[in-house]
Every structure is written in structure tokens, then in C-alpha cells.
Amino acid sequence: MAVESLRSQPWSEAERVRALESYAILDTPAEAEFDEIVRLVAETFAAPIAVVNLVADDRQWFKAEVGIGARELPLDVSICAHAILQNDFMVIPDTREDDRLACNPLVTAEDGLRFYAGALLRSAEGLPIGTVCVLDRTPRPDGITAHQRLVLEVLARQVMTQLELRKTLARQTQHANELSAEVAQRAEAEAALRGIEERYRLVSLATNDAIWDWDFATNHVTWSEALETAHGHRLEQVEPTGEWWIEHIHPDDRARIDRSIHAAIDGTADSWSEEYRFLRADGTYASIFDRGHIIRDAAGAPQRMIGAMLDLTERQRTRAELAINEERLRLATEAAEVGFWDVDIIHDILIWPPIVKQMFGISADAPISMTDFYNGLHPEDRGHTGEAFDAACDPARRALYDVEYRTVGKEDGLIRWVAAKGRGMFDAEDRCVRVVGTAIDVTGRKHAEAQLRQLNDHLEQRVTEVVAEREQMAEALRQSQKMEAVGQLTGGIAHDFNNMLAVVIGSLDLLGRRLGDQDLRAKRYVDAASEGAQRAATLTQRLLAFSRQQPLNPEVLDPNKLVPGMSELLRHSIGADVRLETVLAAGLWRTHADRNQLENVILNLAVNARDAMPEGGRLTIETQNAHFDERYASSNFGVRAGHYVMIAVTDTGGGMSPEVMTKAFDPFFTTKAVGKGTGLGLSQVYGFVKQSGGHVKIYSEAGEGTTVKIYLPRFVGEETAEAVPSFPELLRGERQEVILVVDDEPAVRQFSVDALTELGYRVLEAEGAAAALRLLDAHPEIALLFTDIVMPDVNGRKLADEARRRRGDLKILYTTGYTRNAVVHNGVIDPGVELLSKPYSIEQLAAKIRAVLES
Incomplete structure (x- = not known):
């Protein structure tokens, strides 16, 4: 099976294979860096198989593997090939459900591969060349977590970092080898040039130059x-005169040479030499170096002049080619950021181009010597660097000068890493006359290697820390989901339970009022039943508080006033054996919370503290400002960063074990004896604080007491007067207003009708919205609509909206045992809404009816 590119891919298969081959990694031996990566993958996924897989054009080859036992497999059984085609991270929870693998023998076998997850290895150009993948023989329907995907992607990038580093090192080595070859070519060219010069010297000595003899008296040139x-001129065709010679000089040089030679002849010079261009027989010009000796008589008059024409054409061509090669060498080394250096051992001369000077922190035009080289070495590297240079100069060893060292910049003080290579050059007497070589600035590579080592050292530790953090967050999420599920369950039963309690409590209240003091025994039974029903109502309220579905009526509170205001109640509740202390912080912020619920929370915590100190002790209530930063919020699931007001209740009791603390907020969990507690106290605290947007934390150790800290959000806004709770007496409907009662529960509706009638109101009743609207249209004297919220078909809120549309001045009072967010949002009663929660007493009903009618 060949891996074919999809039409949507921006690359071809040939491009992808070339990208893979550019890393020269196929068929290389196993390496510890890659083996550690696959072991880490296998351990992270708890899987038997993990592979660093490279997909070639005819096979898939494993650079490292765990659980395979082979280095390569045919491409037609490759799962990773599909990841290449997909060009993205690939997860297959169950391979037998993937049509692409229906005929893959590695999948269909009895103990075949059933799960796959792989992150692509991408080249620097973005081409997929392979994967880091994990496989299992058991399907994983849930796939992988975001953390596991992150681990695979990080390790895939780690593999590519290793491959890119290998590739860079190979490229630098290749550049150095090419430079060495260029250096060798230059040396050969220089040797050739010296040979040419020597040959020309020998030719000149052997009169192989064009020798001429000019007789001034006859103007004859031989x-x-x-x-x-x-030069191709046949002697029999040459005019043997000085004019012929002058005529064959290039026109641009002719006048200059004519003046020059005659000035020498006419003067007192004994010799003459010049360079010019001479016309050959084939029409080309030769570059000539001409020199002659003037023979004079005793009086100094010129008689003859004998000379020789040295053809410099070939020499100049060689020099030009050498200059071109030198320029090419310079450009190549500059492009590769490789510097050339040359040390003349005999004359103690050091040649450095600007790029090498830069490696030693020296300006490009500054003179340098071997002293600069040794002084520029880092003190810790001078020893082995000098020893390597001496070994290269030693005729007995003739070692390759191959060393890495640090330099300390002479002018800038910067520390750099340099990789240098070179060879000694020896003469016939076996003396080292020169050492030539190259130097590369590898500071960036060294830093990358250090970062890579650091990454390798800390990768496993970081992965472990991340896994631990994720597990902690997962545990917090599971706890939150558990509490939410229990809250949903308790909220779900609250409506029906409160309706039943409303009937029981209301009926007992009416019955007690009818009995009066006529039958004291019956009155005692009624009171006992009422007390039990009230306790059940309190239990239901705590369940609703825990489930964060208790309607809240928040107001701006100053805890420094609320706590002292509860002192008498608290002292009465905790008894004389417990000493109450308060520590109130100066400058305490205000908070926005339900006063009654907050008082119940503090009272619950105080009673729990009292029960934890059966022999007496000290109860401390403390207030303080607090701030949660982003780091704390991120490490505590569900907590938002910001300012909070803290109220802490601390006892000196026996404390809690870690096992008890983990269950302390669970509903119905209690360590008290049977009949001594419901297990809902701390659950109510938890629900109220969370519903109010706060945070609650328990600090406790066995034998060291317990502190419960509740954090409520700081109120930021205009100052408002705190509401003062009132306790109205029983108010009657002396004006005999007409009230419409709507409730789908007959027993609850009947109690409401009887109670309102008892209070002196005229009452109409309806079991649903349709009947209620008909009565509203028929009785314009109706002053107040008293409706349940949770009803089938049309709920109380929609009924009230329609009633207000028809009668804009109609008063509305809602009642419910469970709101379901009809008139309560985010735990807070909607503005302008009047609500009476079930169950309620006649006193509560009377007070609320009057308050709504007179509003």
C-alpha cells in the first residue's frame, strides 16, 4: 500500500518522502533519547505499545518502540499511514469500528490492535513524516483526555527537535567538509601557480622566451x-625592424611603450622593463612582460639592446582563476557562517577573516596575532585547546585539529562557543610550516543542546506534576458533580414534600385555633404534631439550601454588626460550658447576602462546635478581609479570584480526621449519635455559601480543634441602610378584600381558602390558570392573586403575567415549595416579586397578605 496524498493536501507524496529522507534517520541504530520517549508514552497511557514511527514510501520504520519487537513493518498494515493521510492528530477508540482498517490483519487478528492514538511528526515545512503513537489490544471507547493529547503532542515536538538538531549538525559537518575541500583546492592551486611561475623562470633562463637583439646602428632586430x-609569427615573414615591433603593440599601450623604451635608450639606464599587450599572428593579444639590457660604448652611447619577451597570459589567467576561487571560497564560508584561518608557523603570522575575529570579539580591521588567539580562549578551555594545536603541529602525530572551546570577547566580553577543525602542513624536511582550518560559531547550538538536556531532565518530572494536578482537578470536579447530583435529587422532592407539609402545618394550626383551651390534651397532641411538622419543614429547607434552590433575599450586610447582634442567641445555644469570643477585623468590607440564611449558617456552625466540645471549651468567631488570586482560584475548583469577606468559626474540640473532612459537607453524613443530628447542618452551610457565590473551607486536625471559614463576595456599590427584621402580629382582612387562590393541589388550596376565610377575607378558588382567568374576568373586585408557581400546563408566573396584562393594578403573591427558576434566578428572588415559601403558618400568611395589599 502506498501512502497517497489527498487532493486537499498542500503537499505531494514525493515531497513528503523527500522531507523524511532529509533527516537521514531511517535504519539508524536505536538511541536512548527516543527509547525514553516511547517508554514515557507507554507509562502515561498505561498501554503496552508505544512507537516513534516514520512512514517511508515502501514501509513504516520504528526509530523506537515498546511492545512491537521489530524495527519495521509493511506499509499495507500501517495504521499511522492513515494519520498521514488525515494530516492531523488521530484517535481511533476502537479500530474494528473504523472502515479504513476493516481488512488490516493487525486489527482483525484474535489479539489484534484495538485502540490507536497518534500525534504527527511534522518537518520544519509542515510535512507529516511519521507519528508518535500509542496502541492497545483493548478498545478505549472514551478515547483520550486533553492531557494525554497534550503529552503526545509535546513528545512529538520533542522528537522533531531531536531530528532537527541532528539535521543541523549534519549540515554543519557537511559545510565544514566542503570548506576543507575548498581549502585543499586552494592549496593545490597555489602549488600549481608556484609551479607555473617556476616553469616560466626556467624557460626564461633557458632562453625559451622570444629573445630579441636590436642593433641601433642598423635598426635591425633579430x-x-x-x-x-x-606568438605564431614566422621569422621569414617578420620585418626585422624596431618599427615592426612597435606596430604590433596594442594601440592603447603603444605610445607609452615607445616613450618608455626610448627614454631608457636615450638616457643612461642599463636596463628597461615594461608590461604591454602584443599582437599575435592569429589576431589575439598576449600579455607580455618585456625586459632588456642596453649595451653602451665607453662614452655611454647606446649600441645594442638584448631582451626577452615573457608571455604572462597564462600566468594572469591562472591568477584570475585563483582570485575567482578565493572569492568563491570567501562567499561559501560566509554563507555557511564558517570562518577560514591560516597560521604561518615559521613566521608566526595568523590570518583571520572578519568572521573569525568576530568569534573572539575583535573588530574586523584590528590587527591580530597568536597571542590574541590564546588570550581569547576561556581559561577552562586553554589547556585542551593548546594541546590539540600542538598535536596537529607535531610531525610524529600529525593529529587532526578538531576541538570545541569557549572564547571571551576581547572587546565585548561575551562568551561564545567555537568549533574548530584544521590540519598541519609539513615541508620536505618534515617541519610543520602552516596549520590551516575552519572555525564555526556554535553558541546557538550549545544553547539549544543545553535547553534540550534541561527539557529531557525535567520533562518526566513536569509530566508527573501535570498528571497530579489534573487528577486533583478531576477529583474536585467529581466531588462537585456528586454534590450537584444530590442537590438535584433533594430539590426534586422538595415541591411535593412542602405541599404535604403545608397541608399538615396549616391544618394543625387551624385545628389548634378551633380547640383553644377547651381540650388541653387534644391541644397538647396538636402542638406536638405541629412541632414535628415544623422540624420536617426545617429539614426540607436545609435540603433546599444544600441544593442551592432556596430562594434568597440578599441585602447589604456588615458582618461586624451581624455577629455581635447574635451574641445573646449564640450564648443561649452553646451553653455556659463554652466560652464565646469574637475577633472582629477593623475596616471590614460589606457583603451582599440573605440575613436570615447567614444567621442560620453561623448558628449551625456554633451548635456543631458546641457538640464537638462536650466537656466545654472556647468558641471563636472571627471576621477578616480576604483576597483570592488567580493561582489560588485555579488550584481550587469552582473558586473565582477576587475580594471576599471571611467569617471563621473555630472550636477547641477533638477535630476531624481527613476521612471525615472529605465527607463533612455530604448531606445526611454525621458523626453524632442516632437522633442527635440530621447530617444536614454543614450541607446547608455549603449550599448557602455556594448559592451566594462564595467559598467554604474546613481546617481541622485530630485533637487540635476545627475551623470552618466561609468566604462571601465583597459588596462594591453605594452604601444602603441594612434592613431590620420585623415580627408582625397576626393581621386580619378587616376590609374583606377579595382574594383569588390558585393551586393544583386540592388539599393545599383548601387550607389556603380556609385560612384566608378565617382571617376575614372573601375568597375565590381555582385549580388552574384557565379557571383563574375566567374568574378574574368575571370578578373585577378581586384585589389579589395568590397563586402557586409550579402547576401543570401553565405555571404561576405565566398566569400572573397574563393577569397583569388584563388588570395592571392587580396585586400578585406567589407561593411554592420549589421555584424551578420561575421567579428566582441565580438563587435570588426577581426584583418586585413577592413570594411566600411553603410550608407557612397562618401568622406568616396573614403578615404577607397585608404587606402585599398595602404595598
Whole structure:
């Protein structure tokens, strides 16, 4: 099976394979860095198989593997090939459910591969060359977590970092080898040039130049045969005069040479030399170095002049080619950021181009010597660097100078890493005359290697820390979900339970009022039943508080006033054996919370503290400002960063074990004896604080007491007067207003009708919204609509909206045992809404009816 590119891919298969081959990684031996990566993958996923897989054009090859036992497999059984085609991170929870693998023998086998997850290895150009993948013989329907995907992607990038580093090192090595070859070519060219110069010298000595003899008296010039062999002029066709010679000089040089030679002849010079261009027989010009000796008589008059024409054409061509090669070498080394250096051992001369000077922190135009080289070495590297240079100069060893060292910049003080290579050059007497080589600034590579080592050292530790953090967050999430599920359950039963309690409590209240003091025994039974029903109502309220579905009526509170205001109640509740202390912080912020619920929370915590100190002790209530930063909020699930007001209740009791603390907020969990507690006290605290947007924390150790800290959000806004709770007496409907009662529960509706009638109101009743609207249209004297919220078909809120549309002045009073967010949002009663929660007493009903009618 060949891996074919999809039409949507921006690359071809040939491009992808070339990208893979550029890393030269296929068929290389196993390496510890890659083996550690696959072991880490296998351990992270708790899987038997993990692979660093490279997909070639005809096979898949494993650079490292756990659980395979082979280094390569055919491409037609490759799962990773599909990841290449997908061009993205790939997860297959169950391979037998993937049509692409229906015929794959590795999948269909009895103990075949059933799960796969792989992150792509991408080249620097973005081409997928393989994967880091994990496999299991058991399907994993849930796939992988976000953390596991992050681990795979991080390790895939780690693999590519290793491959890119190998590739960079290979490229630098290749550049260095090419430079060494260029250096060798230059040395050969220089040797060739010296040979040419030597040959020309020998030719000149052997009169192989075009020798001429000019007789001034006859103006006759005699030429040697070299004129023909060197320049093509047949001697029998040459006019043997000085004018012929002058005529064959290039027009641009002719006048200059004519003046120069005659000035020498006419003067007192004994010799003459010049360079010019001479016309050959084939029409080309030769570059000539001409020199002659002037023969004079005793009086100094010129008689003859004998000279030789040295053809410099080839020499100049060689020099030009050498200059070109030197320029190419310079450009190549600059492009590769490789510097060339040359040490003349005999004359103690050091040649450095600007790029090498820069490695030693020296300006490009500054003079340098071997002293600069040794002084520029880092003190810790001078020893082995000098020893390596001496070994390269030693005729007995002739070692390759291959060393890495640090330099300390002479002018900038910067520390750099340099990789240098070179060889000694020896003469016929076996003396080292020169050492030439290259130098590369590898500071960036060294830093990358250090970062890579650090990453390797800390990767496993970081992965472990991340896994631990994720497990802690997962545990907090599971706890939150458990509490939420229990809250949903308790809220679900609250409506029906409160309706039943409303009937029981209301009926007992009416019955007690009818009995009066006529039958004291019956009155005692009624009171006992009422007390039990009230306790059941309190239990239901605590369940609703825990489930965060208790309607709250928040107001701006100053805890420094609320806590002292509860002192008498608290002392009465905790008894004389417990000493109450308060520590109130100066400058305490205000908070926005339900006064009654907050008082109940503090009272609950105080009673729990009292029960934890059966032999007496000290109860401390403390207030303080607090701030949660982002780090604390991120490490505590569900907590938001910001300012909070803290109220702490601390006892000196026996404390809690860690096992008890983990269950302390669970509903119905208690360590008290049977009949001594419901297990809902701390659950109510938890629900109220969470519903109010706060945070609650328990600090306790066995034998060291317990502190419960509740954090309520700081109130930021205009100052408002705190509401003062009132306790109205029983108010009657002396004006006999007409009230419409709507409730789908017959027993609850009947109690409401009887109670309102008892209070002196005229009452109409309806079991649903349709009947209620008909009565509203038929009785314009109706002053107040008293409706349940949770009803089938049309709920109380929609009924009230329709009633207000018809009668804009109609008063509305809601009642419910469970709101379901009809008139309560985010735990707070909607503005302008009047609500009477079930169950309620006749006194509560009377007070609320009057308050709504007179509002």
C-alpha cells in the first residue's frame, strides 16, 4: 500500500518522502533519547505499545518502540499511514469500528490492535513524516483526555527537535567538509601557480622566451624561434625592424611603450622593463612582460639592446582563476557562517577573516596575532585547546585539529562557543610550516543542546506534576458533580414534600385555633404534631439550601454588626460550658447576602462546635478581609479570584480526621449519635455559601480543634441602610378584600381558602390558570392573586403575567415549595416579586397578605 496524498493536501507524496529522507534517520541504530520517549508514552497511557514511527514510501520504520519487537513493518498494515493521510492528530477508540482498517490483519487478528492514538511528526515545512503513537489490544471507547493529547503532542515536538538538531549538525559537518575541500583546492592551486611561475623562470633562463637583439646602428632586430612558437609569427615573414615591433603593440599601450623604451635608450639606464599587450599572428593579444639590457660604448652611447619577451597570459589567467576561487571560497564560508584561518608557523603570522575575529570579539580591521588567539580562549578551555594545536603541529602525530572551546570577547566580553577543525602542513624536511582550518560559531547550538538536556531532565518530572494536578482537578470536579447530583435529587422532592407539609402545618394550626383551651390534651397532641411538622419543614429547607434552590433575599450586610447582634442567641445555644469570643477585623468590607440564611449558617456552625466540645471549651468567631488570586482560584475548583469577606468559626474540640473532612459537607453524613443530628447542618452551610457565590473551607486536625471559614463576595456599590427584621402580629382582612387562590393541589388550596376565610377575607378558588382567568374576568373586585408557581400546563408566573396584562393594578403573591427558576434566578428572588415559601403558618400568611395589599 502506498501512502497517497489527498487532493486537499498542500503537499505531494514525493515531497513528503523527500522531507523524511532529509533527516537521514531511517535504519539508524536505536538511541536512548527516543527509547525514553516511547517508554514515557507507554507509562502515561498505561498501554503496552508505544512507537516513534516514520512512514517511508515502501514501509513504516520504528526509530523506537515498546511492545512491537521489530524495527519495521509493511506499509499495507500501517495504521499511522492513515494519520498521514488525515494530516492531523488521530484517535481511533476502537479500530474494528473504523472502515479504513476493516481488512488490516493487525486489527482483525484474535489479539489484534484495538485502540490507536497518534500525534504527527511534522518537518520544519509542515510535512507529516511519521507519528508518535500509542496502541492497545483493548478498545478505549472514551478515547483520550486533553492531557494525554497534550503529552503526545509535546513528545512529538520533542522528537522533531531531536531530528532537527541532528539535521543541523549534519549540515554543519557537511559545510565544514566542503570548506576543507575548498581549502585543499586552494592549496593545490597555489602549488600549481608556484609551479607555473617556476616553469616560466626556467624557460626564461633557458632562453625559451622570444629573445630579441636590436642593433641601433642598423635598426635591425633579430628574433629567436620562440617568436613563432609562442606568438605564431614566422621569422621569414617578420620585418626585422624596431618599427615592426612597435606596430604590433596594442594601440592603447603603444605610445607609452615607445616613450618608455626610448627614454631608457636615450638616457643612461642599463636596463628597461615594461608590461604591454602584443599582437599575435592569429589576431589575439598576449600579455607580455618585456625586459632588456642596453649595451653602451665607453662614452655611454647606446649600441645594442638584448631582451626577452615573457608571455604572462597564462600566468594572469591562472591568477584570475585563483582570485575567482578565493572569492568563491570567501562567499561559501560566509554563507555557511564558517570562518577560514591560516597560521604561518615559521613566521608566526595568523590570518583571520572578519568572521573569525568576530568569534573572539575583535573588530574586523584590528590587527591580530597568536597571542590574541590564546588570550581569547576561556581559561577552562586553554589547556585542551593548546594541546590539540600542538598535536596537529607535531610531525610524529600529525593529529587532526578538531576541538570545541569557549572564547571571551576581547572587546565585548561575551562568551561564545567555537568549533574548530584544521590540519598541519609539513615541508620536505618534515617541519610543520602552516596549520590551516575552519572555525564555526556554535553558541546557538550549545544553547539549544543545553535547553534540550534541561527539557529531557525535567520533562518526566513536569509530566508527573501535570498528571497530579489534573487528577486533583478531576477529583474536585467529581466531588462537585456528586454534590450537584444530590442537590438535584433533594430539590426534586422538595415541591411535593412542602405541599404535604403545608397541608399538615396549616391544618394543625387551624385545628389548634378551633380547640383553644377547651381540650388541653387534644391541644397538647396538636402542638406536638405541629412541632414535628415544623422540624420536617426545617429539614426540607436545609435540603433546599444544600441544593442551592432556596430562594434568597440578599441585602447589604456588615458582618461586624451581624455577629455581635447574635451574641445573646449564640450564648443561649452553646451553653455556659463554652466560652464565646469574637475577633472582629477593623475596616471590614460589606457583603451582599440573605440575613436570615447567614444567621442560620453561623448558628449551625456554633451548635456543631458546641457538640464537638462536650466537656466545654472556647468558641471563636472571627471576621477578616480576604483576597483570592488567580493561582489560588485555579488550584481550587469552582473558586473565582477576587475580594471576599471571611467569617471563621473555630472550636477547641477533638477535630476531624481527613476521612471525615472529605465527607463533612455530604448531606445526611454525621458523626453524632442516632437522633442527635440530621447530617444536614454543614450541607446547608455549603449550599448557602455556594448559592451566594462564595467559598467554604474546613481546617481541622485530630485533637487540635476545627475551623470552618466561609468566604462571601465583597459588596462594591453605594452604601444602603441594612434592613431590620420585623415580627408582625397576626393581621386580619378587616376590609374583606377579595382574594383569588390558585393551586393544583386540592388539599393545599383548601387550607389556603380556609385560612384566608378565617382571617376575614372573601375568597375565590381555582385549580388552574384557565379557571383563574375566567374568574378574574368575571370578578373585577378581586384585589389579589395568590397563586402557586409550579402547576401543570401553565405555571404561576405565566398566569400572573397574563393577569397583569388584563388588570395592571392587580396585586400578585406567589407561593411554592420549589421555584424551578420561575421567579428566582441565580438563587435570588426577581426584583418586585413577592413570594411566600411553603410550608407557612397562618401568622406568616396573614403578615404577607397585608404587606402585599398595602404595598
